[in-house]
Amino acid sequence: MPRRPAFELADKIIPAGKQVSVKIPSVRLYTDTPIDLHVEVFHGIKEGPTMLVCAAVHGDELNGVDICRRLIKKLNPKRLHGTVMIVPIVNVFGFIQQTRYLPDRRDLNRCFPGSEQGTLGSRLAHLFSSQLMSRASHIIDLHTGAIHRSNMPQIRANVKDPVALKMAEAFHVPIILHAKELDGSLRAQASKLGCSAIIYEAGEALRFDQTAIKAGLNGVLNVMKELGIVQRRGSRVKFDPIVTNHSQWIRNENDGVIISRIRLGERVKKGQILGYSASPHGEMEQAIRSPIDGMVIGISNIPVANQGEALFHIARISTDQISEAGDIVDSFIEDFDSRVL
Ligand SMILES: [Zn+2]
Numbered sequence: 154m155p156r157r158p159a160f161e162l163a164d165k166i167i168p169a170g171k172q173v174s175v176k177i178p179s180v181r182l183y184t185d186t187p188i189d190l191h192v193e194v195f196h197g198i199k200e201g202p203t204m205l206v207c208a209a210v211h212g213d214e215l216n217g218v219d220i221c222r223r224l225i226k227k228l229n230p231k232r233l234h235g236t237v238m239i240v241p242i243v244n245v246f247g248f249i250q251q252t253r254y255l256p257d258r259r260d261l262n263r264c265f266p267g268s269e270q271g272t273l274g275s276r277l278a279h280l281f282s283s284q285l286m287s288r289a290s291h292i293i294d295l296h297t298g299a300i301h302r303s304n305m306p307q308i309r310a311n312v313k314d315p316v317a318l319k320m321a322e323a324f325h326v327p328i329i330l331h332a333k334e335l336d337g338s339l340r341a342q343a344s345k346l347g348c349s350a351i352i353y354e355a356g357e358a359l360r361f362d363q364t365a366i367k368a369g370l371n372g373v374l375n376v377m378k379e380l381g382i383v384q385r386r387g388s389r390v391k392f393d394p395i396v397t398n399h400s401q402w403i404r405n406e407n408d409g410v411i412i413s414r415i416r417l418g419e420r421v422k423k424g425q426i427l428g429y430s431a432s433p434h435g436e437m438e439q440a441i442r443s444p445i446d447g448m449v450i451g452i453s454n455i456p457v458a459n460q461g462e463a464l465f466h467i468a469r470i471s472t473d474q475i476s477e478a479g480d481i482v483d484s485f486i487e488d489f490d491s492r493v494l
Pocket residue numbers: 211214296297
């Protein structure tokens with residue numbers, strides 16, 4: 154059988170069956186210090202899809218960085234069908250500064266498609282899109298909640314794209330949130346390029362959350378198995394993830410301290426008390442109620458909030474699915490809390 158042709162990236166040639174680190178010169182700091190985009194490429198011996206796995210598009214979202222690190226240690230290019238490109242840190246600037254944004258406060262995830270001559274974010278987006286995304290057939294983009302906000306492990310995808318839905322279901326976390334592609338986002342650019350992309354959201358910025366990391370690594374490998382890139386056993390705990398097309402943040406209606414009465418993953422009924430907004434001087438205490446039936450998929454970890462600030466993120470789940478959702482989340486959390494991966 155003829156040998157699979159080599160994969161070329163930047164000026165590197167990656168022969169079939171090899172793992173090669175490729176450092177693509179990207180943008181410079183204003184100290185004239187060059188910054189590389191570091192890509193770990195696994196070029197399998199057999200033909201198959203080309204998958205891009207990336208993290209820290211928001212520089213302070215660290216769980217994905219550790220998922221990539223563990224994934225790099227796990228993959229063997231000699232056993233792979235297809236090609237896998239892994240970028241643990243896309244926004245190197247934000248990662249160094251421990252911030253979501255680029256040095257000019259721009260959000261890289263709103264800079265796509267970018268251009269060769271634009272701002273730093275625009276140039277980085279253009280490079281990432283033209284060099285890596287354009288080569289990929291499938292993308293998994295790893296995120297966490299913003300600073301001081303935790304997300305329950307969840308997938309966000311355009312479920313109207315059958316390939317993205319297949320990837321989302323294979324990832325095997327309890328909730329899939331149908332989310333439209335925001336202008337300038339990596340996912341919108343992927344869609345323009347004709348490739349299917351899903352987002353994994355789990356945990357909180359600037360923290361390693363072991364459950365989120367283990368579930369994320371397992372999820373990425375599950376998607377690779379579904380696409381025929383790797384062979385592995387299926388998940389130990391089987392369930393059909395719940396797909397929902399609506400979620401909403403519940404915001405504080407007063408200014409005060411927040412006494413939370415719920416946890417991430419908890420199921421809530423319409424009208425149920427999620428917590429209380431209270432005056433620190435004890436004069437006022439007002440219940441915060443859920444406007445819908447659903448599940449808590451995001452939560453603010455700061456117990457003080459002004460009026461209008463987001464407190465709880467609820468994904469809508471129909472009444473008849475709520476107890477099923479409860480069983481799924483409980484078994485999922487139990488599985489990954491106990492798992493050594
Ligand atoms: Zn993010």
